[in-house]
Amino acid sequence: APKTMNQAIVAPIKEFLSRKTAIAILVFIIIYKLADAFALALNTPFLLRGVGFDLATVGAVAKSVGVSATLIGSLIGGILMPSLGLYRSLMIFGFLQIASNLAYALLALVGKSFIAMVAAVFTEYFCGGLSTVAFIVFLTALCDRRFTATQYALFSAAMAVGRVFVGPEAAAMVDHMGWFLFYLSTFIIGIPSLILLWWLKSKLDFSAYKLIRYQIEDNTVQLTNAIVHYHHCNTLPVTARCDHVHASWLFLVESARRVRS
Numbered sequence: 001a002p003k004t005m006n007q008a009i010v011a012p013i014k015e016f017l018s019r020k021t022a023i024a025i026l027v028f029i030i031i032y033k034l035a036d037a038f039a040l041a042l043n044t045p046f047l048l049r050g051v052g053f054d055l056a057t058v059g060a061v062a063k064s065v066g067v068s069a070t071l072i073g074s075l076i077g078g079i080l081m082p083s084l085g086l087y088r089s090l091m092i093f094g095f096l097q098i099a100s101n102l103a104y105a106l107l108a109l110v111g112k113s114f115i116a117m118v119a120a121v122f123t124e125y126f127c128g129g130l131s132t133v134a135f136i137v138f139l140t141a142l143c144d145r146r147f148t149a150t151q152y153a154l155f156s157a158a159m160a161v162g163r164v165f166v167g168p169e170a171a172a173m174v175d176h177m178g179w180f181l182f183y184l185s186t187f188i189i190g191i192p193s194l195i196l197l198w199w200l201k202s203k204l205d206f207s208a209y210k211l212i213r214y215q216i217e218d219n220t221v222q223l224t225n226a227i228v229h230y231h232h233c234n235t236l237p238v239t240a241r242c243d244h245v246h247a248s249w250l251f252l253v254e255s256a257r258r259v260r261s
Contacts (some may be wrong), residue, residue, distance in 0.1 A: 012147030013154065021203045025142065026158055028196045032090075032135060034162040035098040035127055035190030039183065041163075041170040043124075046104065050179045052112045060122055069122040073129025079135060086141065087206035089134035090197055098190025100127035105183035135159070150236070 016022055078246045081089045103120035110116045121236045139159070143151040 009150060012144070012150035015144050015147060016142075016151055016154070018075070021200065022194065024203070028193060029139070029155055029158040029198060030161050031193045031196070032094060033128075033131065034166070034171065034193065035101060036124075036131070037100040037163040037166045038173075038186040039104060040175060041167045042182075042227060043104075046061045046108075046174075046179055047117065047248040051107060053114075053117065057114070059073050061118055065118055065121050066125045068130040069125035071258070074133050075129075077130040077133035081137065085206065086134070086137060087197075087201055090131075090138060091194060092196055093131040093134045093211065094197065096127040097131040098194075099185050100124045101183050101186045101190070101238060105180050105187075108179040108183060113147060 019025070044058060044062075047053050048055060077089070077093060083094065100123045103123040107113070107116050107120045139152060140148075141154040144156060170182070173185065176184070
C-alpha cells in the first residue's frame with residue numbers, strides 16, 4: 001500500500017503521463033462512450049414528450065427491459081471477449097453501441113409504438129452492456145499494477161466526463177434539429193472514437209492482453225450479484241443504476257484477465 005501522498009497520487013499520474021500515447025488514450029476514454037451518453041441524456045424526455053408514452057409505461061420498460069438487456073449484453077460480451085480479443089471487442093462492440101442509437105431515430109419516425117419502444121430500449125442497453133465490458137477490460141489493462149487504484153480512478157473519472165456535461169448540449173441539439181436528426185447525429189458523434197481506436201492499434205500492443213475463459217457457474221454468480229446490486233439502487237436514475245450493474249461485472253472481468261509480456 002502507498003505510504004506517502006507522492007506514492008498514492010503523484011507517482012501514478014506521472015507514470016501514466018510518461019507514456020507516449022497518454023493524451024490520445026485520455027481522449028479515447030472520454031469519447032468512446034460519448035455517443036451513448038448523448039443518446040441516454042434525453043432518453044426519458046424523448047419517450048415521454050417526444051413520442052408520447054406515459055410515465056408508468058416508460059418506468060416499467062426502463063426497469064425491466066433496460067436492466068435485463070444490460071445484464072444480457074454484459075454476459076454475452078464477457079463470453080465473446082476471450083475469442084475476439086481486446087481490440088476487436090472494443091471496435092465491434094463500440095460500433096454496435098453507436099449504431100444502436102439509430103433505433104431511437106427509427107422510433108422518432110415511427111411514433112408511438114410500444115413494440116418499437118421496447119426494441120429500441122433493449123437494443124440500446126444491450127449494446128451498451130457489450131461495449132462497457134470491453135471498455136472496463138481496456139481500462140484495467142491500462143493500469144500499472146503498482147498504481148491500479150489511483151489510475152483506475154483517473155480513467156473512470158475521464159470516462160464520466162462526457163456523461164456529466166452532455167445534457168445541456170443534447171437539449172440544445174434537440175431544440176435545433178428535432179429528435180430524428182438528433183439521434184442520427186449521435187451516431188456520427190461516435191465515429192471519431194472508432195477512428196482513434198484504429199489509430200491506437202498501431203501504438204498499443206492490444207495482443208499483450210490475454211483473456212482467459214472462465215466457467216459459466218462464475219458468470220451466474222456475478223450475474224446474481226449484479227441483479228442484487230441493481231435492486232439496492234432504486235433511488236438512482238436508471239442510467240446510474242446500470243452503471244452500478246456494470247461495476248459489479250468489473251470483478252468478473254478482472255478475474256478473467258491476465259497480462260502476459
